[in-house]
Amino acid sequence: MVRAIGVDPGSRFTGFGIVEGDGFRLKYIHHGTIRLPASRPFAERLKMIFEQLGAAIGSYEPQCMAVEEVFFAKNVKSALSLGQARGAVLLAGICAGLSIHEYSALAVKQAVAGYGRAPKEQVGAMVQRLFRIDSEIEPNAADALAIAVCHLNTYSSKNRWKLPDGK
Amino acid sequence: MVRAIGVDPGSRFTGFGIVEGDGFRLKYIHHGTIRLPASRPFAERLKMIFEQLGAAIGSYEPQCMAVEEVFFAKNVKSALSLGQARGAVLLAGICAGLSIHEYSALAVKQAVAGYGRAPKEQVGAMVQRLFRIDSEIEPNAADALAIAVCHLNTYSSKNRWKLPDGK
Numbered sequence: 001m002v003r004a005i006g007v008d009p010g011s012r013f014t015g016f017g018i019v020e021g022d023g024f025r026l027k028y029i030h031h032g033t034i035r036l037p038a039s040r041p042f043a044e045r046l047k048m049i050f051e052q053l054g055a056a057i058g059s060y061e062p063q064c065m066a067v068e069e070v071f072f073a074k075n076v077k078s079a080l081s082l083g084q085a086r087g088a089v090l091l092a093g094i095c096a097g098l099s100i101h102e103y104s105a106l107a108v109k110q111a112v113a114g115y116g117r118a119p120k121e122q123v124g125a126m127v128q129r130l131f132r133i134d135s136e137i138e139p140n141a142a143d144a145l146a147i148a149v150c151h152l153n154t155y156s157s158k159n160r161w162k163l164p165d166g167k
Numbered sequence: 168m169v170r171a172i173g174v175d176p177g178s179r180f181t182g183f184g185i186v187e188g189d190g191f192r193l194k195y196i197h198h199g200t201i202r203l204p205a206s207r208p209f210a211e212r213l214k215m216i217f218e219q220l221g222a223a224i225g226s227y228e229p230q231c232m233a234v235e236e237v238f239f240a241k242n243v244k245s246a247l248s249l250g251q252a253r254g255a256v257l258l259a260g261i262c263a264g265l266s267i268h269e270y271s272a273l274a275v276k277q278a279v280a281g282y283g284r285a286p287k288e289q290v291g292a293m294v295q296r297l298f299r300i301d302s303e304i305e306p307n308a309a310d311a312l313a314i315a316v317c318h319l320n321t322y323s324s325k326n327r328w329k330l331p332d333g334k
Contacts, residue, residue: 043257043267050258076239076246083250084257090210091217091255100210 002155003029005062005098006148007053008140009089011081012036014049015140017127018060021152028131030060031141042081046088053092065093066151068143069102103150108143111150169322170196172229172265173315174220175307176256178248179203181216182307184294185227188319195298197227198308209248213255220259232260233268233318235275235310270317275310278317 001022008015013036018029034052036045067089073079093100106116112126124142127133130149137145168189175182184198201219203212234256240246260267273283279293291309294300297316304312 041267043261046254046258047261050262070247071244073243073247076243079243079246080237080240080250080253083247084254086247087213087251087254088258090251091213091258094210094214095217100208 002064002152003060003062004064004066004148004151004155005057005060005093006066006144006146006151007089007093008068008143008147009049009082009085010036010140011042011045011085012038013138013140014053014085014089015138015142015144016053016056017141017145017148018056018062019145019148019152021155026130026149026152028133028145030056031137031145032056033138033141042084046084049085049088050092053089054096057092057096057098062098064101064151064155065090065098066101066103066147068108068147069104101151101154103147103154107154108146108150111153112146169231169319170227170229171231171233171315171318171322172224172227172260173233173311173313173318174256174260175235175310175314176216176249176252177203177307178209178212178252179205180305180307181220181252181256182305182309182311183220183223184308184312184315185223185229186312186315186319188322193297193316193319195300195312197223198304198312199223200305200308209251213251216252216255217259220256221263224259224263224265229265231268231318231322232257232265233270233314235314236269236271268318268321270314270321274321275313275317278320279313 003020006017014034017031020027020029109118110116113122123146127142127145170187173184181201185196187194240249276285277283280289290313291304294309294312
């Protein structure tokens with residue numbers, strides 16, 4: 001049984017989702033969104049991400065963290081903001097001793113929607129259906145749950161077929 | 168007397184410099200460079216920045232942190248890397264309770280070299296001369312010392328002329 005926290009970093013909303021998998025079944029544990037008030041200095045917002053994510057990790061004890069790879073952004077300014085938020089997310093994970101895993105946006109969408117070019121809304125709807133969650137999930141948290149699912153699927157398919165003793 | 172740590176974040180080298188000022192004189196305290204091996208996963212490098220900067224703050228007890236504002240980068244990819252490193256730097260400061268101050272590259276160069284368009288090598292030479300340091304200073308650490316000087320100059324000129332009791 002592996003418990004993973006998926007995180008979708010952002011400088012306004014950082015979503016996280018915790019999912020457990022045993023190689024066959026997936027179990028929803030928790031999700032949430034860290035809302036970062038634009039009125040607060042940027043460094044304080046980073047602290048909020050670091051602390052609130054650290055608190056969620058402390059409460060739900062995942063063993064690993066999954067995040068999306070980022071290769072592009074609207075412009076250099078938004079890449080810098082996103083980079084700073086992402087830095088706080090990775091630090092919260094690694095300071096808690098979690099292993100860090102990165103997946104492309106394509107792989108994440110494929111994991112929950114079946115194909116890589118699915119629109120953002122579809123990811124949310126698929127995550128809701130997958131875990132039988134009635135209420136709408138905030139988009140960043142839905143993405144985060146999808147990232148956790150992507151990791152658990154990848155992890156279990158890697159391990160399910162592993163022969164004992166390297167045979 | 169105010170003690171400031173200036174930091175120049177980078178995903179390969181993060182320099183820091185600690186300087187004390189009483190509004191008239193500046194006193195060199197310490198400087199160093201955190202070298203981040205390219206062979207290590209990025210999240211581990213962020214942890215090295217966070218921990219080693221945290222250790223320097225713990226040892227030398229500055230009250231405030233100064234960093235350069237960043238508005239541009241070579242491209243989106245390097246902006247993301249720089250953003251992540253900068254996030255780790257800001258977090259190390261704010262988690263230690265330091266106030267965070269940002270200055271433009273222009274203001275930093277002006278503070279040590281007298282004019283804003285000074286080349287990078289000149290900043291190093293001016294910092295060496297200012298603090299009577301014989302050995303060459305690694306460029307990121309020299310920049311970090313210049314950022315600390317910029318903050319202490321700005322801080323003291325703001326406070327030196329403040330009239331008592333708001334008169």
